[in-house]
Amino acid sequence: MSIIELTDVTKRFGDVNALTDVSIRLEENAIHGLLGRNGAGKTTLMQILTAQAFATSGEVRAFGEDPWENARVLDRICFIREGQHYPDNFTVRHVLTAARISFAEWDDELATDLVEQFRLRTGQRVKKLSRGQLSAVGVVVGLASRAPLTIFDEPYLGLDAVARQLFYDRLLADYSEHPRTVVLSTHLIDEVSNLLDHVVVLDQGRVILDEDTDVLRGSLVVVSGPRAAVDDFAAAHEVVHRENLGGFTRVTVRGAPAGAAERQGLRLEPVSLQQLVVRATTGPALRPEAISHPEEVHLS
Numbered sequence: 488m489s490i491i492e493l494t495d496v497t498k499r500f501g502d503v504n505a506l507t508d509v510s511i512r513l514e515e516n517a518i519h520g521l522l523g524r525n526g527a528g529k530t531t532l533m534q535i536l537t538a539q540a541f542a543t544s545g546e547v548r549a550f551g552e553d554p555w556e557n558a559r560v561l562d563r564i565c566f567i568r569e570g571q572h573y574p575d576n577f578t579v580r581h582v583l584t585a586a587r588i589s590f591a592e593w594d595d596e597l598a599t600d601l602v603e604q605f606r607l608r609t610g611q612r613v614k615k616l617s618r619g620q621l622s623a624v625g626v627v628v629g630l631a632s633r634a635p636l637t638i639f640d641e642p643y644l645g646l647d648a649v650a651r652q653l654f655y656d657r658l659l660a661d662y663s664e665h666p667r668t669v670v671l672s673t674h675l676i677d678e679v680s681n682l683l684d685h686v687v688v689l690d691q692g693r694v695i696l697d698e699d700t701d702v703l704r705g706s707l708v709v710v711s712g713p714r715a716a717v718d719d720f721a722a723a724h725e726v727v728h729r730e731n732l733g734g735f736t737r738v739t740v741r742g743a744p745a746g747a748a749e750r751q752g753l754r755l756e757p758v759s760l761q762q763l764v765v766r767a768t769t770g771p772a773l774r775p776e777a778i779s780h781p782e783e784v785h786l787s
């Protein structure tokens with residue numbers, strides 16, 4: 488079942504098209520990655536989903552209903568934004584108390600455990616927290632809310648590598664026991680690629696990739712080796728990207744059968760999710776019209 492349905496959603500800020508004809512369906516009980524370069528429209532999309540902004544045109548449905556001023560929908564959504572603002576006198580304890588009141592599925596035990604693991608002090612004023620500690624508070628609220636739709640917009644800013652890993656581990660562990668729908672917007676794609684069931688990539692306000700990660704993982708392979716051997720192999724495949732370095736060539740091909748390249752003494756490497764997103768957003772490589780005319784990149 489789709490928890491989120493956007494149909495032809497466009498959002499303009501003056502002459503800036505933040506979103507253009509965005510149509511996506513996000514399925515229930517899955518972790519969705521919302522990816523894209525700076526200014527791609529990710530935050531705008533999340534704001535529209537959570538009724539913090541109006542779409543200029545198009546239809547928005549969350550849990551089958553229009554989210555605008557709709558408590559039935561909004562009570563089931565937890566939106567953790569980067570740099571969340573709290574009242575000046577709030578301590579971490581106040582934030583947790585407010586969250587407990589706001590979310591029906593809130594888990595106090597989980598919150599207490601996470602506070603300890605992230606080394607937060609509940610009596611500390613939120614405005615005195617470091618950047619990473621503030622992000623940790625957001626992560627604690629997002630996880631312990633167990634909201635049926637939990638949205639994290641770059642939740643990791645300032646978090647050290649240990650704390651980020653803790654977030655990913657706890658998200659996965661809690662999600663396996665309490666499945667729900669999670670939307671995670673991030674630039675640290677490789678760090679989260681194992682968490683994601685599905686990705687939506689935005690570029691300049693348009694959806695350029697909307698696919699399950701299982702499908703994406705097997706979709707492209709990099710084959711490298713001596714130029715003549717690679718060219719020979721590539722002739723029978725759809726080439727979406729090529730790099731030449733002297734007599735050495737690397738091509739990215741669509742769905743190469745495992746073993747075929749290795750038999751010809753060539754090297755085969757999977758394309759990471761991050762590379763896929765970079766390919767999708769930096770050139771025409773993943774667009775169908777580019778497949779028959781692969782770009783040549785000469786490295787010096």
Ligand SMILES: Nc1ncnc2c1ncn2[C@@H]1O[C@H](COP(=O)(O)OP(=O)(O)OP(=O)(O)O)[C@@H](O)[C@H]1O
Nearest residue numbers: 500503504505523524525526527528529530531532
């Ligand atoms: N309130 C606003 N007024 C004017 N333009 C805006 C406003 N909010 C966003 N924009 C513009 O809309 C576009 C999309 O911005 P958005 O914040 O959604 O991108 P993003 O993908 O979240 O970027 P980042 O990864 O850098 O956070 C940008 O060009 C941005 O400048």
